[in-house]
Amino acid sequence: GQQLNQSPQSMFIQEGEDVSMNCTSSSIFNTWLWYKQDPGEGPVLLIALYKAGELTSNGRLTAQFGITRKDSFLNISASIPSDVGIYFCAGRNAGGTSYGKLTFGQGTILTVHP
Amino acid sequence: KAGVTQTPRYLIKTRGQQVTLSCSPISGHRSVSWYQQTPGQGLQFLFEYFSETQRNKGNFPGRFSGRQFSNSRSEMNVSTLELGDSALYLCASSLGQIGGELFFGEGSRLTVL
Numbered sequence: 397g398q399q400l401n402q403s404p405q406s407m408f409i410q411e412g413e414d415v416s417m418n419c420t421s422s423s424i425f426n427t428w429l430w431y432k433q434d435p436g437e438g439p440v441l442l443i444a445l446y447k448a449g450e451l452t453s454n455g456r457l458t459a460q461f462g463i464t465r466k467d468s469f470l471n472i473s474a475s476i477p478s479d480v481g482i483y484f485c486a487g488r489n490a491g492g493t494s495y496g497k498l499t500f501g502q503g504t505i506l507t508v509h510p
Numbered sequence: 511k512a513g514v515t516q517t518p519r520y521l522i523k524t525r526g527q528q529v530t531l532s533c534s535p536i537s538g539h540r541s542v543s544w545y546q547q548t549p550g551q552g553l554q555f556l557f558e559y560f561s562e563t564q565r566n567k568g569n570f571p572g573r574f575s576g577r578q579f580s581n582s583r584s585e586m587n588v589s590t591l592e593l594g595d596s597a598l599y600l601c602a603s604s605l606g607q608i609g610g611e612l613f614f615g616e617g618s619r620l621t622v623l
């Protein structure tokens with residue numbers, strides 16, 4: 397089956413630092429989504445990417461859809477304590493029977509020290 | 511606009527019992543997907559319903575089943591519970607078009623003793 401490798405698994409940073417995480421896939425995706433999950437809550441959608449090469453920002457967050465369509469990265473600039481949480485990438489193949497089926501990375505646990 | 515609502519938030523069952531979880535999607539969303547989240551396996555896709563029909567299915571045993579009603583609300587059922595079924599069960603809704611964004615509820619935390 398499809399595999400998504402997300403790295404790093406965890407990050408410990410100081411407030412104010414920039415953060416970068418990425419996902420690579422064994423197959424081509426037509427959609428990349430980035431989510432953040434706080435403890436005891438469901439994942440919250442941060443950024444959605446639909447086109448190879450697309451670069452999208454949401455405040456201090458920037459994500460890109462890789463040209464090969466097999467990878468994506470998420471950057472967080474000037475981190476703050478509330479950025480703490482687990483960040484997931486998720487990808488989806490086009491059409492077929494994959495409408496609601498996302499393949500998720502294993503997550504990146506982000507800890508921000510004040 | 512109200513988000514995805516899941517009930518109950520927490521429940522405890524014993525092995526062999528069965529459980530039903532409920533999900534109300536965002537108003538206007540016609541697709542509901544279910545995921546199981548565990549520390550060891552991450553987020554695993556269970557199934558997806560659209561217009562009361564199962565449109566996609568993950569690799570879970572037949573003890574896991576679901577359904578969707580005409581108002582797009584969905585339920586999932588797990589029969590003959592096993593210890594390994596302890597997990598956070600997440601429901602996500604979308605408009606239903608190809609490639610649409612999924613919006614998750616807060617989840618139902620199931621503990622099997």
